[in-house]
Amino acid sequence: MKKSIIAVITAVAMLSGILSACAGSSAGTNAPAAGNSAAATAAAESTAAATTAAETTAAATTAAAETTAAAAETATAAAPAGGTVNLNHTDALSGETGDKLDPYTFSLYYNYDWWGIKEWGADAISKSWSQLYNITIEQSKPDSDAAGKLNLMISSGDLPDVIQMDRGADNMRMAQLGLFQDLAPLEAKNPNFDNTLKESTRNLLKIDGKLYSIPHWARSIPTGGNDCWIYDKKIYEACGSPDLTTFEGLYNYAKAVKANVATNEAGASVIPFSTGNNADAFTKILFGFWRSFGGPNWADLYTAHINGHIQSVLRDPLFRTVALEANKWYREGLIVDSQFTDTNDQLVEKFSDGRVGLLYYDMSQDSVNHFRQILMQNHPGDTYDVMRNPVYPPANGVDPKKIYADAKETPGWNVLCITTKAKNPQRIFDFLSYMLTKQGSIEMMYGPQGDWWDSLNENGSPILKTAEAETPTTEKDRIGSWTWSFCSFSDWVDLVKFDVNKMQPPEKQDWVITMQSDVLTPIMFVTDEYVGFNTLIDPQSDLGINKQAIWDQITAEAPKMIMAASADECNKILDDLIAFADAHGMKDIESTYDASHQEILKVQGGSMYDR
Numbered sequence: 001m002k003k004s005i006i007a008v009i010t011a012v013a014m015l016s017g018i019l020s021a022c023a024g025s026s027a028g029t030n031a032p033a034a035g036n037s038a039a040a041t042a043a044a045e046s047t048a049a050a051t052t053a054a055e056t057t058a059a060a061t062t063a064a065a066e067t068t069a070a071a072a073e074t075a076t077a078a079a080p081a082g083g084t085v086n087l088n089h090t091d092a093l094s095g096e097t098g099d100k101l102d103p104y105t106f107s108l109y110y111n112y113d114w115w116g117i118k119e120w121g122a123d124a125i126s127k128s129w130s131q132l133y134n135i136t137i138e139q140s141k142p143d144s145d146a147a148g149k150l151n152l153m154i155s156s157g158d159l160p161d162v163i164q165m166d167r168g169a170d171n172m173r174m175a176q177l178g179l180f181q182d183l184a185p186l187e188a189k190n191p192n193f194d195n196t197l198k199e200s201t202r203n204l205l206k207i208d209g210k211l212y213s214i215p216h217w218a219r220s221i222p223t224g225g226n227d228c229w230i231y232d233k234k235i236y237e238a239c240g241s242p243d244l245t246t247f248e249g250l251y252n253y254a255k256a257v258k259a260n261v262a263t264n265e266a267g268a269s270v271i272p273f274s275t276g277n278n279a280d281a282f283t284k285i286l287f288g289f290w291r292s293f294g295g296p297n298w299a300d301l302y303t304a305h306i307n308g309h310i311q312s313v314l315r316d317p318l319f320r321t322v323a324l325e326a327n328k329w330y331r332e333g334l335i336v337d338s339q340f341t342d343t344n345d346q347l348v349e350k351f352s353d354g355r356v357g358l359l360y361y362d363m364s365q366d367s368v369n370h371f372r373q374i375l376m377q378n379h380p381g382d383t384y385d386v387m388r389n390p391v392y393p394p395a396n397g398v399d400p401k402k403i404y405a406d407a408k409e410t411p412g413w414n415v416l417c418i419t420t421k422a423k424n425p426q427r428i429f430d431f432l433s434y435m436l437t438k439q440g441s442i443e444m445m446y447g448p449q450g451d452w453w454d455s456l457n458e459n460g461s462p463i464l465k466t467a468e469a470e471t472p473t474t475e476k477d478r479i480g481s482w483t484w485s486f487c488s489f490s491d492w493v494d495l496v497k498f499d500v501n502k503m504q505p506p507e508k509q510d511w512v513i514t515m516q517s518d519v520l521t522p523i524m525f526v527t528d529e530y531v532g533f534n535t536l537i538d539p540q541s542d543l544g545i546n547k548q549a550i551w552d553q554i555t556a557e558a559p560k561m562i563m564a565a566s567a568d569e570c571n572k573i574l575d576d577l578i579a580f581a582d583a584h585g586m587k588d589i590e591s592t593y594d595a596s597h598q599e600i601l602k603v604q605g606g607s608m609y610d611r
Contacts (some may be wrong), residue, residue, distance in 0.1 A: 009383040015293040037322020098134045104427050105136040108416075109160035110486070111150055111170075114279050114344040115141045116369070123480025132432050137161045154179070161422040162432075164216070164486060166414050168300070169539035169548060172207055174417070180212035181418040186429040187211075193433035196489055204531055213415035214432050216487055222408050223494035227288065230359040230386040234379070235261050235270065239357070244387060247292040247395030250358060257357035264354045265379065271357045272334040276365070281339050282558040288360035290321045294398040296609035297407045299530035301551060303593055305609040310533075310594040312586055314554075314578050320571070325395075326562045327570040340559050354379045359523055367482045367512045370473045374411050377473065386515050391523060405523040407608065408490070409531050416487055432487050441492035446481040446500070461499040466500070467508035494521075527608045529600050532592045543592075546584035 009414060018374075110117070120126050120137045132134060140160070142149040143406055153159055161178060165171055174180060186217050187193055194202075205213045222302050224312075229250065235562060236242075239256040243249045254272040261270045275284040295318050296304045313319045329335045347366075350356055352374035363386055366372040372384045387393065392403045416432060419423045434440045438460065446462050452471070453462035477483075485493075494516070499512040557577045560596045564570035601607055 001507050004077040010593065050217050056381055073343075081487050089300075093498075097610045098132045101138060101427070103134050103136070104424055104426075105138060106161040106422060107138045107140065108164065108429050108486075110139065110141040111146055111163055111165040112279070114277055116344070117141060118483050120323050123483060124447045124451055125443060125477060125480035125484055128443070129431070129484075132317075133427070133434075135210070135427065135431060142437065144289055146481045159294075159419040159421045162416055162418055162428060163198065164414060165417045166534075167205070167213070167411065168534035169537075169544065171213070171415065171417065172535050173539045175210075175212045179419055181420060181422065181425045182420075182427075183211045183214070183429065186418075186426055189369055190430050193429070193438055195432055195437045196433070196492075198410075204411050204528070205415070207535065212417050214417070214429075214436075214487060215412045216414050216416060217412035217427050218436075219410055219412060219490035219526070221491060222524040223498070223516070223521050224364070224406075224408070224490060225516040225524060226362040226364055226406060227284070227360060228359055228363055228391055228520065229288075229393065230363055230384045230514075231387070232354060232357055233385055234354065234382040235357040236385075240250045240535045243391055244388065247289075247393045250292075250393055251329070254329065254358050255332065258333055260355065265603040268355055269347070270355060271336055271350065271356045273360075274335075274347065274350070274356045276362060280564055281299075284294065285326050285335065285562060286319075286322055286558065289325055289395075290319065291403060292398070293318055293322055293325075294394065294402040295319075296324070296402075297404050299593065300533040301547065301589065301611050303533070303552060303590065305529070305597070305607045307609075307611070310590055310597045312578075312581060312590060314581060316575065320574060323561050324567055324570055325575055327564050327567060330562050331565070335347075335562065337563070340563070350385075351375070352378070358522055359384070364458045367510075368485070370476075373473050386519060389520050391519060401611065404609065405525070408524060408526050409528050410526065411528075411531060412490065415551075425453060435484075435487040436489040436492075436498065438492045441489060441496055441598055444485055444488060445481060445493065445497055446479065452479055452481075457499070457503065459499050461496050461502065461503075464500060468506040468510035468513070469508045471505070512602045525608055529597060529604065529607060532596060537598060543585050547589055548586050550581045550586060551587075553577060 001051060017452070039380075063465075076589050122140065127138075143447050144163065147170075154174065154177070163174075183193070188488050193214070197215070201215070201218055202211055205211055205215060210570055227245075231253070235257055236253070239253060242253050242256060244253060244346075257270060257272040264270055266431075275281050275288065277284065290298075290313070295313070295316075296306065298313060299310065304313050304316075307317055313554055316501075326335070338346075348369045348371050351359065351371040351602070352369075354375055363384075366384075376383050390400050390403065391405065394400050395523050418428050423429055435444065442462055446464065449462075452466070453464050455463050458461055468476075485497050497513050498517040501509050501517065539545070539548065554577065557573055561570050561573045561577070564573060
């Protein structure tokens with residue numbers, strides 16, 4: 001019971017901080033989350049009509065009023081008793097078990113060319129789920145040009161059974177074309193989905209009054225943590241262990257890497273600074289720098305809460321400073337050309353081979369691609385360390401209190417949509433909604449009962465036979481730990497993994513989980529003040545077409561801005577980009593976003609970005 005009490009106290013303390021910020025102080029804040037009591041009044045139907053902004057705002061503001069009940073309910077939810085417990089899977093199957101179901105194969109398409117695909121049924125988790133639900137998943141993704149491949153799918157009607165994609169214009173367009181299954185009939189037959197996600201969150205995801213999306217990484221409380229500054233221990237020590245508590249310190253360290261550590265132990269070239277995912281590396285770099293200069297978190301289309309309103313960050317003088325800084329890093333050889341051409345796998349290979357001195361990267365990826373674990377196995381004595389105190393080193397004397405950590409939205413990241421091509425959408429929905437439950441979350445991380453764990457503690461968390469830190473990568477791969485995290489609920493995943501990790505002595509605790517629970521979660525916050533922006537404008541309208549043109553131009557020009565031959569050229573590219581955006585209706589887009597934003601702020605008592 002002691003651990004249960006500690007868990008509740010921690011959750012209440014977290015809530016107290018959130019709620020005190022919501023009291024309407026002059027600093028202004030918001031802390032929306034999911035809940036039940038007021039959600040019935042939230043009509044957040046994300047449509048292209050003029051009323052969409054008001055409806056989305058209503059749902060977001062309703063969510064803001066429900067933080068206390070939602071997080072408290074999540075933190076104190078009844079858990080199975082200790083001892084050996086057979087997890088009950090029948091709820092997800094509407095009372096049916098695998099041997100009563102006919103074999104069913106469905107296709108799953110990840111709308112990301114960087115997505116890594118593993119073989120279904122080759123590990124313990126997918127094998128167990130396959131047997132339990134009598135399903136097989138055929139996965140695919142675009143090799144390149146994800147947008148072009150998606151447009152071809154839509155025009156030809158050659159759709160997968162399930163598509164995982166970003167919330168936004170393409171998702172809304174496909175829903176309005178009638179290409180997605182309405183989830184209401186499926187929800188009526190299986191309560192797991194509604195029991196996991198609060199009504200206010202479901203309302204935020206609606207399009208034209210209907211819910212088509214199963215959210216990935218939805219939440220009600222701020223937990224986890226992703227992008228942060230990371231450095232290679234051996235390279236750092238070879239550079240004299242310099243001070244990294246300021247952004248200038250990061251810059252000087254990257255310069256020292258270039259000057260002093262040309263190659264690693266195997267003779268491969270060392271890169272001073274890198275980030276992940278070449279598809280949007282320019283955003284990672286620019287936002288990572290922007291954050292250290294005190295800029296607020298970004299919303300859709302490079303917009304943010306600036307001077308009390310939603311504005312394009314491109315026009316803000318701070319963005320010009322950041323762009324010129326990134327360009328300086330490139331011109332001095334601290335950012336290399338391959339950053340924008342390497343595949344994700346190639347980047348990870350460099351990370352895990354001790355070839356990068358400084359990273360701005362999603363540290364939680366070590367649970368998936370094991371970049372740090374592989375480095376430690378192949379290069380004894382080496383490791384990656386996360387920056388802390390501060391986590392995000394400030395630039396130019398910026399007050400550390402003005403540096404914004406990760407903000408989490410209750411609908412999470414992207415969504416899975418069952419298309420009208422699916423022959424048995426209920427079977428798919430049952431399985432995906434199961435993945436969002438506490439049981440599904442436990443199995444996604446730790447495998448089926450009887451393998452890595454046999455019993456649960458008093459909080460309903462699995463008691464591992466071997467600590468994660470002592471479990472070899474090959475064993476985790478055999479189990480499939482974190483391999484199938486494509487449909488997950490953040491609250492359960494984080495609360496369970498934090499509890500499992502704390503059961504271990506400090507020397508056996510998992511690096512990712514410890515960093516998230518002890519370093520990143522304490523500085524994070526939940527806010528829905530940007531939710532729904534990317535669905536406010538009809539993608540088929542003139543403004544919607546212009547909005548896409550602006551994004552395409554940003555995608556094309558931002559890397560050029562970083563890789564410009566001179567500061568003058570960088571400035572010109574930015575000036576041209578601003579002119580292009582303004583010529584394509586950027587001010588109208590800002591006004592549309594800001595109208596929704598201001599209504600939310602009235603209820604919340606201000607913005608999280610006005611401190």
